[in-house]
Amino acid sequence: MQATVTKLPATVLALALGAAFTSLPAAAQPADKEKCYGVALKGKNDCAAGPGTTCAGTSKADHQGNAWSYVAKGSCEKTASKTSPTGFGKLESFKEKKA
Amino acid sequence: MTLATDLRQADFAAALLDPERPCPANLVAWNGSDPSARFAVYRNNVVFSLIEALADTFPVARRVVGTESFCSMAAAFVRGHPPHSCVLAQYGEAFPDFVADFVTHFAPAGELPYLADLCRIEMARVRAYHAADLDPVAPDAVNAALACGEDIADITLSLHPSLSVVESDYAVASLWAADQTDADADAMSWDRPESALILRDGLDVLVRPVNLGSARFVQAVQQGLSFGSAAAVAAHGRPAFDLSATLTMLVRHSALTAIHPPFREPS
Numbered sequence: 223m224q225a226t227v228t229k230l231p232a233t234v235l236a237l238a239l240g241a242a243f244t245s246l247p248a249a250a251q252p253a254d255k256e257k258c259y260g261v262a263l264k265g266k267n268d269c270a271a272g273p274g275t276t277c278a279g280t281s282k283a284d285h286q287g288n289a290w291s292y293v294a295k296g297s298c299e300k301t302a303s304k305t306s307p308t309g310f311g312k313l314e315s316f317k318e319k320k321a
Numbered sequence: 322m323t324l325a326t327d328l329r330q331a332d333f334a335a336a337l338l339d340p341e342r343p344c345p346a347n348l349v350a351w352n353g354s355d356p357s358a359r360f361a362v363y364r365n366n367v368v369f370s371l372i373e374a375l376a377d378t379f380p381v382a383r384r385v386v387g388t389e390s391f392c393s394m395a396a397a398f399v400r401g402h403p404p405h406s407c408v409l410a411q412y413g414e415a416f417p418d419f420v421a422d423f424v425t426h427f428a429p430a431g432e433l434p435y436l437a438d439l440c441r442i443e444m445a446r447v448r449a450y451h452a453a454d455l456d457p458v459a460p461d462a463v464n465a466a467l468a469c470g471e472d473i474a475d476i477t478l479s480l481h482p483s484l485s486v487v488e489s490d491y492a493v494a495s496l497w498a499a500d501q502t503d504a505d506a507d508a509m510s511w512d513r514p515e516s517a518l519i520l521r522d523g524l525d526v527l528v529r530p531v532n533l534g535s536a537r538f539v540q541a542v543q544q545g546l547s548f549g550s551a552a553a554v555a556a557h558g559r560p561a562f563d564l565s566a567t568l569t570m571l572v573r574h575s576a577l578t579a580i581h582p583p584f585r586e587p588s
């Protein structure tokens with residue numbers, strides 16, 4: 223750090239920090255999430271995809287039934303999955319039907 | 322493991338990445354056929370799957386240079402930088418530096434100088450996507466900081482683990498954004514400096530163009546400088562730096578995760 227850097231007055235710092243929070247919308251709750259099976263694209267699953275695979279990013283096909291992703295709560299069963307028996311993502315792993 | 326096994330594995334691995342090498346010795350096919358054709362298929366799949374992984378991670382770079390050029394660049398990278406982890410989603414950390422070097426040596430002079438920084442944004446997006454969750458700072462901590470008078474300069478801030486900064490001599494954040502909206506990126510004036518903040522807000526990974534002051538503020542905070550020092554560093558010689566707007570953006574995207582009181586005892 224250069225020695226010539228001028229400090230900003232405490233009031234400037236406090237005003238900036240205060241303003242950042244007063245401009246915040248009242249309900250900025252983080253969205254709830256649920257594990258959703260059968261909606262991850264190949265290689266983009268968030269975690270283990272069954273026997274023989276131990277890490278994220280290993281699912282071999284789009285919408286693999288035992289690979290899951292985190293999605294916003296309530297949205298899983300509305301997300302299209304071409305391998306799912308219901309046509310949508312499921313909250314539990316499933317056996318894929320042929321797409 | 323014996324030395325012989327080590328040598329055989331090293332030989333096998335080297336042959337996988339180098340098509341000029343012969344099929345490793347002592348391979349046997351189940352039906353007694355020539356293993357070299359089978360090994361060639363496997364070799365091809367290894368490199369191809371890694372190129373595909375890079376294409377998935379750097380889609381904008383791929384569109385900018387075209388699939389064919391991207392694949393030959395990616396193949397050269399894969400052969401020189403095989404993955405060290407089985408997590409393919411994180412593969413490619415070294416790709417932006419490789420691209421910077423590649424562009425200097427192989428692209429026609431002066432073409433695509435922004436490509437490496439564009440790749441840095443795309444890699445930062447993947448890191449942000451997989452970064453840990455962390456709740457935003459509690460209102461109590463904010464109120465305590467605002468109530469500590471002169472000492473407010475000595476508080477330190479923590480930022481969300483997904484947040485990273487890409488500083489560029491080119492308007493890469495705008496180029497990236499133009500690609501997302503099918504806007505005509507060719508018509509854009511990219512020849513101006515621009516920095517980008519990449520972060521995850523909830524489930525969405527965001528790329529925000531910012532001025533250099535905001536970028537330097539975030540970097541200073543990430544290095545552990547106090548609030549006052551970080552603000553001073555960012556503002557130094559940059560009258561356009563807007564501390565309030567920078568903090569507002571961070572707070573709005575839940576990127577300010579903790580405020581730590583000054584370490585020295587109050588007098």
